[in-house]
Amino acid sequence: GGGRERDQVPYIAVVSKGEQHDFWQQVRLGAATAAEELGVEMTFEGPPSESDVQIQVEMLNSAIARGPVAVALAALDTASVLDQLESLGAQNIPVIGFDSGVPEAPAGVIHANASTDNFAAAGLAAAKMYEALAAEIDAATAARPVRIVVLNQDARGESLLSRGRGFRDTLVDVVASRSPLAKSDIRVTGNPAFVDSHNPTTGEKLIIEMVVPASGSAQDTTSAAQAVLNRVSDQNIRGIFMSNEGTVRGLLSATDDGADLPVVYPGLVAIGFDAGRAQKDAVANQYFLGSVTQDPFSIGYQAVTLAHAAYKGMSVSDVDTGARFYTHENMNDSEIKGLLYD
Amino acid sequence: MAGTGMNGKQWRTLRDKGLQKLLAPLALVLIYLFFGFFGRNFFSYNTLVNILDASYYIGFLALGVTFVIITGGIDLSVGTVAMCAAIVGGTAFRTWGWSMGPSLVLIMAVATFFGLINGLMVAKLKLPPFIATLGMMMVSMGIGSIVSNVRSAAFPPRSDPSGWFRNIFKYISPDRVAIPTGALVLFGVTIIFHIILTRTKMGRYIFAIGSNKEAARLSGVKVERWEMSAYIVSGIAAGISGISFAAVYTTVMPAQGQGFELFAIAGAVIGGTSLSGGVGSVFGTLIGVFIMAVLRSGLPAMNLQAHYQTFFTGIVVIAAVLLDIYRTKKTSEVRVLTPADLYRSDMQRKIDQIRGGLSSTGGGSSEDIPAGREQIQALQQEMKETYRRMRREEKAEAARVEAEEKAAEREFRAMLKKEKD
Amino acid sequence: MAGTGMNGKQWRTLRDKGLQKLLAPLALVLIYLFFGFFGRNFFSYNTLVNILDASYYIGFLALGVTFVIITGGIDLSVGTVAMCAAIVGGTAFRTWGWSMGPSLVLIMAVATFFGLINGLMVAKLKLPPFIATLGMMMVSMGIGSIVSNVRSAAFPPRSDPSGWFRNIFKYISPDRVAIPTGALVLFGVTIIFHIILTRTKMGRYIFAIGSNKEAARLSGVKVERWEMSAYIVSGIAAGISGISFAAVYTTVMPAQGQGFELFAIAGAVIGGTSLSGGVGSVFGTLIGVFIMAVLRSGLPAMNLQAHYQTFFTGIVVIAAVLLDIYRTKKTSEVRVLTPADLYRSDMQRKIDQIRGGLSSTGGGSSEDIPAGREQIQALQQEMKETYRRMRREEKAEAARVEAEEKAAEREFRAMLKKEKD
């Protein structure tokens, strides 16, 4: 057993899904702040990319071997950490999920979650997208359908899947309920991982296209974005939603940091996700209609706080860390400004 | 035929040498046209600019690594070195408050330093290049993360006063037309590297080392110094690559760059640089890089799902090198001269003589010329027919012999088999 | 001195051969102990299991790639082939409804098939291994994504009836003690591979091909077949690696596996396999893999951030190979016997004779013994002094010659310069 002498400072291991994006840096900051306030020792680590499952498992393994009093985990993939979760359960070490948490974990292992509801967060963007394009969508015909593209980084990570689906489903629902178009006028196409059986796939007036770049590399996201932009006028693409920082960057580098958007593709509605300096600039300059932001600092802060509470034996429950839609108008408001990191 | 304007020998030389060199550029053009016709809006200025944009960072890496490959070495660290240097520069700019100029200089300095260390390890400590640069790949990846504290480095946008450096690689005019100035930089560097490789001592020694290191050493070439210099060039190129990456993609992430080296090496190899050293050219490398860049931008334009891209890139890499092997084999293959061939070259000589006679008489008696012309034409006609007949006969004979041999072989094998039982 | 229990020659042989081979294992033990003393909770059973767990997938790859490297080739595709095979198997299980047994067989079949294709490209089509397997890396990455439809493949958990295969690599007893059965598989495969390499025709031919392919061919060795077989072994090993990955980490992502090959190759090289072919052993490779695995588990135990790991792994890769170069240089260095040395070994022999005489008389007259002892001591004293004096003189002489030679060099250069002017 890897139990740790209790006379030392309690140690909480935080294993995240990444480290390099500004988003994760903010999570780490929150976690570190909480750890300092609580007087615990904390380590924060995550694999270099979201496909490095084995590295995350190894990180979790060595974290457990170091004898933590509690673990906060954002699993890349729940199935791959089942053994570890079981062994944590057997040692009575509480586990807190954060960010996308540990979906479908075996009952009783995860004490609480500090996470964003990704499905709902992307839904915010879908609603805004409809509002911005309502006139055109309402007037869409089979001869000249309106097309909306969703750029989604990988078709595998659970949280990104939720965002893609959240945007897609919410848009379908909103359009079906608020516009003259019926559900049967909508068609969802593109990457098969994002086309579910319950989606309408035969409509002719509104086309929702799900696009996934070859990889998360800057070059591939950029050329995927460029390929979409090339079709804007031909296919009457009216809106683009990018579900994470990586795809936002792809679009920005294909459009000179967004400056091309109003000039070369006038009227095209772009909505992003998360923050980061380049994206904030794009929103502030109104190249983007707006973006959805989560509260990464609070995610990290809450994760460690919950972990500490669980270690102390207190009962803990899920915390929704929330998401907000920001535009150039509200991005300097005090309650949103705090959420925008770079 | 060859008669017009270009004699047979010139034509053959062109076919053997020129065409061989033209094949890669030709492939590039063909692929480009293919995507242009079948891809959606591929023939746009924007796409061209994007292809160029996408080719810079791999392009510079590939140019640099070409030097190393010609020495018979390999540099696996180029990608991570470029990204490490870029992120160090970005951190200097953003976190340490340096201004843009010095930050760019820092990028170049860091990358060159890594090149120097690679060179020292390979040339002085005699580490195998593969392993030395593999180690350096990991080291530079780690250093990038350590220096930046695992934070990504965002370079300033164009609107920022410090964003001027982006114009080096892409100038956007006030009326928003993008001018791919980076292509000029890329071509410029290619030309400089070409001159270094072909016209200077350094280049000469780099080829010599790659061809036969021991011989170079015994000839008094300071092998260590020049071998090292190739790695330094590779480092310098990685520095430029890092800057171009920052200029085009704005954000540099830590622990990035692994995998770039493979594309860089693939580019060099597609362009005809031999991994066993002693052979290569930076122009070839450039073509190789463009082929990959066109593919990578072209496949999404064909609406092919993203994952088909890697697949096709792999196929093209293999096909390119197969083609190269096939074409060198073809040109070095022995063409056996049959009596028919001898007859034809004989006749050709005769005709050439007559023609020579005609032109040497120059403005002589004007009656001779039409007569000569006729004679030539008659001879040519005769040659053609006889040659065809002879070839036909020879082919029939060859087929007959082959069939007989085959039959004999079958019989023989059957016999052997029976004996065994 | 050497006199006790082991004679000088035995000792020298051990030093020259044994120690050299022991150095890598020794390094492994030292690194392990280091982390044990300075890391947090490193000396635990759990950590050991973690290290083993983390070593399997790279381990199998490295064993397979060792075969290819010994032929003088390289296999860059092992990582993506392993992951592609695993994801195809996972898709078969999860989506096509196959049961676990056939799915595992499918994994092996797919990986072996890729190995076969690599072998065909290299051995038959004569593609350079680097480029053939680089292309195959991309192709296999693409195929994995295409077959799985870019979805990750989750293998069944332990609780599932189909989860039995996980016990092959890690058995968890009912009272939750993890038993690293995979280590047995890894050792087993290593032993089998070792036997193949050293005791069978295939292994000997693989070495022959790596040492001089043309000589092997002209000796009637079916070079193509055996070269191909090395790539097939590499494919088979990749298949086992894929299964072990699935067993340990459950989920296989599409487009994964790039970068694994570098660690596999690093492991082989740290273990003493030479990239120029003809030299290598799978046991060495195993040690190399363990060194990297210990590092990877050990650095976090020292509370070093993940990015220090890549850094240190790089340093260790370089250091290991440097050490190897240094030690082969040391052992192949010749100690020149000077007159002083000859004198000493002469005297030593004399002393040994006397001593031998003493002990052979055994319990003989007890007076002889002290006298003999004294004689020996006197001789030893004399030997020591004379040897020292001779060495001193020899050194002085050598220094004089060198000084003169240096002076002459200066003179020569001056002379040459003058001649030129």
Added chain:
Amino acid sequence: MEERAETEEILSLKGIEKTFTGVRALKGVDFSLLRGEVHALVGENGAGKSTLVKTLTGIVKKDAGEISYLGRFFNPRHPKYALEMGIGIIHQELNMMDHLTVAQNIFIGRESTRPGGLLLDEGEQNRRAARLFDRLNMDIDPTALLGTLTVGKQQMVEIAKAVSHDLRVLILDEPTAALTNNEIAELFTIMRGLSDQGVGMIYISHRMDEIGEITHRVTVMRDGEYVGTRVTRDVSRDEIINMMVGRVIFETPKEKSAVPDDAPVVLKVDHLKAGRMVKDVSFSLRQGEILGFAGLMGAGRTETARAIFGADPVQRGMIEIKGRPVWIKTPADAVAHGLGYLSEDRKRYGLALNLSIRENAVMAALERFEKNWFIQFRKVAAETEAYIEKLRVKTPSIDQIIRNLSGGNQQKVVIAKWLIRNSDILIFDEPTRGIDVGAKSEIYALMTELAEQGKSIIMISSELPEVLRMSDRVVVMCEGRITGELDISEASQESIMKLATMRNQE
């Protein structure tokens, strides 16, 4: 050659010592060289000749001993230093860069540059090379890639390169091994010119007649030791050989064929055509026969052998072994049909240099030692030991790495390989190239013994005395065709040369 007037010593070596792992290559060797002298250095394979001259040029570091050059102590630490001091060497192995042009090879390290010194002046360099070739009376294109030249031409380029330096001492380590007779004559002319200019030359060769022709003095080495120095004029060939091996060797031509007239034909080649060189070759080989293949360099003998052996593709022609037509597409087929091939370039085509003697010796016959999938190591060791002893290979053990053996001993290992394979038809391509007299006569004896045992041998050789001494019958080739066949009783140097120069009339 006539007596030298000069007696000024430019180079003297005293007590040179060098030890490699397991081999003490030089045991206190002395040597001296006079101005303008051509000094032969002879000795059996592995005597240490190459090693000695390498210590002079800084390629090998001497362990002990003194070198004095122009009256001063001299210790070259780098080949470049030696070259700058005026000591040049033509190596035994070719040491040139295949991918560079001839001119680039010659002037490597001394390139012509344009004004300013930064850029190279290729044109000027080519002109310099052309002038050099003119002066040396060589016909070589300076712009050709070196790799496309024949071995002989490459060797000439190397000679030209050495000569182009301003030298006081020139070392030639078996320069004639790959040269035609014409080229050898050219080389000797060049050497005489250098001698007149006062350049001292060390000339290493195994060809006794060359030594008599061109050298002033001879120094003999044996097993790393200095044996003695003689003035060439005053010493007989047998005496030198005696010094080298410590015994007298007689070389006389064979009188008549040892093969009975009714001996069965084991190999019949009918209208063989392959590659660029082999145009039309037909001959037959009988059991127990040694069939000499004579011809000038480039006659296509090696390519004929390679084509028969399946190493190069055949375009046309039939091969019959023991009366049966066979289809040999790869060397493996040939070996399976009982053929064995000893190539003229053993390092490139004959041996795996970094494997042991044992591994090389059994490489062609591993199947024989296989039992239940595994190789029987004891049997391998026993058999290898037996042959190593029989062929008198000088080595500490059968686990010695081939690279560390001298040329002659390496050649014996290649022979052992085919003996262990038990091949019936052996093709020996220049079996004694670069091999000393002692080892040579051992190999001759061995071939005779093999033929007596009923094996059939094709011996390709460019040395006519060797052909005349060994063959039962001689086949002569010229330009890819068989131009004649002579029974040994009617063969002579003259009759062979006549056939060897009988060009095809067209």
